[in-house]
Amino acid sequence: MSVLFALLFYAATALFIAGLAYRIGLYFKTPAPLKIPTTPAPTTQSGVLWRMAREVLFFESLFKSNKWIWLFGYLFHVGLALVLMRHLRYFTDPTWGWVEFIQPFGIYASFAMVAGLLGLWLRRVLVPRIRYISNPSDHLMLFLLVMIGVSGMMMKFVSHTDIVMVKQYMLGLMRFEIRDLPMDGPLLIHLTLVAVLMIIFPISKLLHAPGILFSPTRNQVDNPREKRHLASWAAELDK
């Protein structure tokens, strides 16, 4: 079983990294032939960085758009970020100081994360407009994330897992050594679902994470009069 999970994780990691690298490479090499920032837009590169930072850190456009979606989405993402940081302790030895420090917050964050997800899901079911645009995959994605959160919380609050052993297992994996994994239900569910998530990440809507950084309406400088912007395939047409 420990071997099986090791293989699963190696495969998932490989697919995750390769898939994401391929996708990011694709976005990177696909040209944006025209200047299409949604204006009013920053007129300098540093202004664009600031705009992007506001989008990534505060979900500015979403805030303007819909306070409920913003609230639930933000709860989920901030919760997730803290939880992920908290998990670093399973992969570092000795654990970094700041990771130690955020441990207690990470626990609350898991509640925020699941609450946010449930809020989003409720809206997806109850608001006719959002129900209309939802595909089965959108519900499944929420299910997957909620289950990951809940199974993780089970280990903390309901049936404790031997996390020292888990940590040894993870550290082992990083050195290509397979050690023993505790055979607890919640843990195995948790790990399996995380692996599934990693595998589907590069082929699903989770691509919004790198996508936003490549969004021309958000990442372009508004200076078309001052500087000629030309994509390679478009330059050919000048000849």
Next chain:
Amino acid sequence: MADFQTPEFRQFPSVPNRLQADATKHLSPFVAKPDHQKNIGFPGELVDNWEQKAIEKMGELLSKYRSLQVYLDSCVKCGACTDKCHYFQGTSDPKNMPVARQDLLRSVYRRYYTIAGKYFPKLVGARDMTREVLDEWHSYFHQCSQCRRCSVFCPYGIDTAEISMAAREIMDSVGHGQKYCNEILGKVQTIGNNLGLPGPALEATLEEFEEEIEEDTGLPVKIPIDVKGADILLITPSADFFAEPHIDGLMGYAKVFHEAGVNWTLSSYASEAANFSMFIGSYSNLKKVAERIRKAALDLGVKRIVVGECGHAWRVAYSFWNTVAGIGSGGDDVYARELQKQLDHSYPIPQHICEFTYDLIKENKLRFNKAENDHRTVTFHDSCNVARGSRMGNYAGGQFDIPRALIKASCNNFVDMDISTIKEATYCCGGGGGLLTDDLMEIRVKGALPRMEALNDVVKSDGVTHMAAICAICKAQFAKILPYYNFPMDMILSTHQLVGEALVMKGSLQEQELDGNGDDDDS
């Protein structure tokens, strides 16, 4: 008068909740005739094996446009954009929700270009390219005015306009274009303007306007055309030559140019600012039409290029001209340098007529008698393409302040509409993006609902009598649909009409009347 109901005003402002499936499915514009298609480089009618060709074209566009690739992948179906589109608000048809509109194309993208869609189509809502899909595209991608309101509110900036441009280009490339846009694009490329108005007819029209201005002001204000060696080339939408209230705007520009004492000209070869190529997403046509302006500028030897009041034309001019035709600054390749060497870079290139007038106001070079507009209370309609697709002045948001500054300089009574309906959140007039055609009247009327509600609000609360705009399409659209909402059609004005009417030109009858010197005979 029509076989559909003008929507009722709702509680203002409000969010639509009920959905009416397929409410506007039947609103499909006329398909372009073979001639219209061929004139601009597309197959005359639906080609054999078009499903395959459409999918290939999609692949080509995916590799050429980062926006398309990223936007098709990134939507999380959060629903934030669902209530932002005026066409959805006016029709309640769920396919007019921006994300649902994107999905009409995204579903096909997923089927042919993603792993999930290839193997689990039902799961991710992927579907085959079929005749039914094509018809749906033809309806709903022509119920998008590419106003970009949805892109403001999407957390990833997903711009449905980019998607509808791509869809239209795919349809064109398989021989299934839209008549209105494609017919007009043919005229621009053969005759020089959307109307197909030839040079001599244009000259005669301009002479009439000159006479009218002279009668009104006592001054020989000129509207010159094809003057070699002029300093400024004015590129303006051809509606300014024949439609109301556009003409009054043109006369306003002429008065401002006259008062500024500049040497300017129109061009009969490039007598059109509009460039509908943007609406159909065709880069090659975009370039061709813009190159007419490049050629006119080179032939006439002008130093500056000023653009008249038109929304999408200003987006094309401001955002795209430098790219597609080297009209701008900072080009360091052979092609761009040819024109850019000739131009005077101490002015923005191109410059908007509002920027031009605004500079004069700031320098105190224009005298106004605001009382001329005292019989009006004016509000301003921000045009989508100016608000969300371009800029004026030297800071972000100048496009909101400058036209308002012009109105306030020439008019005592100015009121803004509700903040959620102006500036970057402005609502489309309902007729942009290639929808300004009679065969789409129903969607035009219904799509105008949110703007009409906001207008009604200030009419009731502040006694607004007029709405000024800076876009030829907005003006034409409002002139047509205001009556459906029981407003007078002449409620819509050109911004430079207000400027022109309040302007007190040196030596004019208006000046004499104000200053009381000379005799007051202005009959």
